[in-house]
Amino acid sequence: MKKLLALLAMATLTLGAQAGCGKKVTDEGTLKSYDAEKKTVVVEKADGKSATITLTPTTAGADKVAALVGKAVKVVSEHGKAESVAAPAAAVEKKS
Helix, strand or coil: HHHHHHHHHHHHHHHHCCCCCCCCCCEEEEEEEEECCCCCCEEECCCEEEEECCCCCCCCHHHHHHHHCCCCCEEEEECCCEEEEECCCHHHHCCC
């Protein structure tokens, strides 16, 4: 019985430790700057505030960030690390 309880306790702790919060933040605004050395982008929002977000090797669209400086962007991030960087759908449709 002790072994079973110990096994259940270990499984509970292991699963709880691997659960992420899952909170995603979407920042939309103008890409104010891109620092290739530090791998960071600064997004200036419509309310005048700015958000500094770090790019990771898994960030979708990170290879096109330099071309987006000064343009409207939508950055989805979690804990300050970008998951994707892209031009908003409305901006893409206007160019077509």
